[in-house]
Amino acid sequence: MIDRISKNEKYLDSALLSIDKLEVALSLFKSNFDNIDLVNKYYGSKEWFKDKAAFESKKISVKAGVLDEDTVWNMNESISDLISDMKEIVSFFDKD
Numbered sequence: 001m002i003d004r005i006s007k008n009e010k011y012l013d014s015a016l017l018s019i020d021k022l023e024v025a026l027s028l029f030k031s032n033f034d035n036i037d038l039v040n041k042y043y044g045s046k047e048w049f050k051d052k053a054a055f056e057s058k059k060i061s062v063k064a065g066v067l068d069e070d071t072v073w074n075m076n077e078s079i080s081d082l083i084s085d086m087k088e089i090v091s092f093f094d095k096d
Contacts, residue, residue, distance in 0.1 A: 029082075036079070043072045 042048050043066070052067045054060050065071045 036075070039066060039072060040076070042066065 048067070051060075051064075055062070055064050055067050
């Protein structure tokens, strides 16, 4: 009996820790919705193409991951993957 209680106590501790970490991560992610929206609006805009041309011709020197098509695409792909994961979580717990 003690082994069963101890084993389930470890399961509970692990679950609570993962919930705490997920709450922190979701809060951070939600606080960046506006930033994600702004990047997506900038990406592919007239200003983006102008800035990309200036950067590629070395007229400006600045950290410019936002001008890399793969970086922005990967961000959006990661968000899509997270949405799938969240749907799986909802499906698992919403068994009504």
